[in-house]
Amino acid sequence: MRSESTVLYSAPAGTARRVTLRELRGRDELAVEGVDTRAAVALLERLLDAAEPALRAGSLAATERDALLAALYRQLWGDHIVSTLTCPACQLRYDLSFSLRELQSHLAAGRDPQGSATRVPTADEEIAAAAHGARDGVAALAAAIGIPAALIETASAELEANAPIIDLELAAPCSECGAVQYAHFDLQSFLLQRLLGERQLLLSEIHRLASSYGWSLREILTLPRSTRRALVEAGEGSVRASEWGATQWGRQ
Ligand SMILES: [Zn+2]
Numbered sequence: 705m706r707s708e709s710t711v712l713y714s715a716p717a718g719t720a721r722r723v724t725l726r727e728l729r730g731r732d733e734l735a736v737e738g739v740d741t742r743a744a745v746a747l748l749e750r751l752l753d754a755a756e757p758a759l760r761a762g763s764l765a766a767t768e769r770d771a772l773l774a775a776l777y778r779q780l781w782g783d784h785i786v787s788t789l790t791c792p793a794c795q796l797r798y799d800l801s802f803s804l805r806e807l808q809s810h811l812a813a814g815r816d817p818q819g820s821a822t823r824v825p826t827a828d829e830e831i832a833a834a835a836h837g838a839r840d841g842v843a844a845l846a847a848a849i850g851i852p853a854a855l856i857e858t859a860s861a862e863l864e865a866n867a868p869i870i871d872l873e874l875a876a877p878c879s880e881c882g883a884v885q886y887a888h889f890d891l892q893s894f895l896l897q898r899l900l901g902e903r904q905l906l907l908s909e910i911h912r913l914a915s916s917y918g919w920s921l922r923e924i925l926t927l928p929r930s931t932r933r934a935l936v937e938a939g940e941g942s943v944r945a946s947e948w949g950a951t952q953w954g955r956q
Pocket of ligand 1: 796878879882
């Protein structure tokens with residue numbers, strides 16, 4: 705279980721905090737309900753709780769949330785990201801793969817999130833603005849970060865340049881015919897979607913542990929994810945060993 709710490713630079717500018725997310729437990733995984741900012745904030749809020757009682761995920765700037773999500777992704781599945789695409793030219797399927805860490809350094813190169821005249825909105829501000837609808841939300845977001853609504857486009861271009869988040873178009877040349885297509889990659893929804901995609905696996909792990917050990921749902925959901933996985937694997941190992949033993953026995 706690798707947990708990396710992430711340095712966050714919240715206002716006042718220049719104040720750095722080193723934050724480590726605690727490991728996911730089944731109940732955190734089951735609580736994920738969507739792939740939007742609200743769902744990402746709810747998940748980070750749970751994982752920040754113990755270590756940083758004063759730090760709220762909703763008060764983090766989008767760039768800081770992104771950095772924590774990248775650390776969480778690595779904790780769960782490692783640094784390597786693979787996404788399968790279909791080539792629009794030759795219709796064959798191929799993999800787009802890249803290192804999350806390299807993508808982060810590429811995005812951060814030469815940029816200074818603190819150097820932007822515009823403040824990066826927090827998740828609370830983004831969620832509140834989104835509740836106003838597509839058009840009024842822009843004005844609400846502009847008001848929240850203290851700029852005139854007419855300047856929001858300039859401000860968001862400035863933020864994109866100085867404080868980019870991992871939500872971008874990646875050039876993905878086809879491995880068969882070389883045709884280039886652009887694939888949208890958004891770390892926040894990619895991570896949450898992957899957790900949602902594991903829901904069935906999680907339920908089957910819960911079922912196996914409940915059957916093997918007679919533990920309650922509550923007890924199983926409290927286990928750290930790596931411990932739960934290791935116990936399920938150990939159980940599978942012993943099933944294979946007993947099947948193997950039975951086979952050997954049958955042959956005698
Ligand atoms: Zn192709």
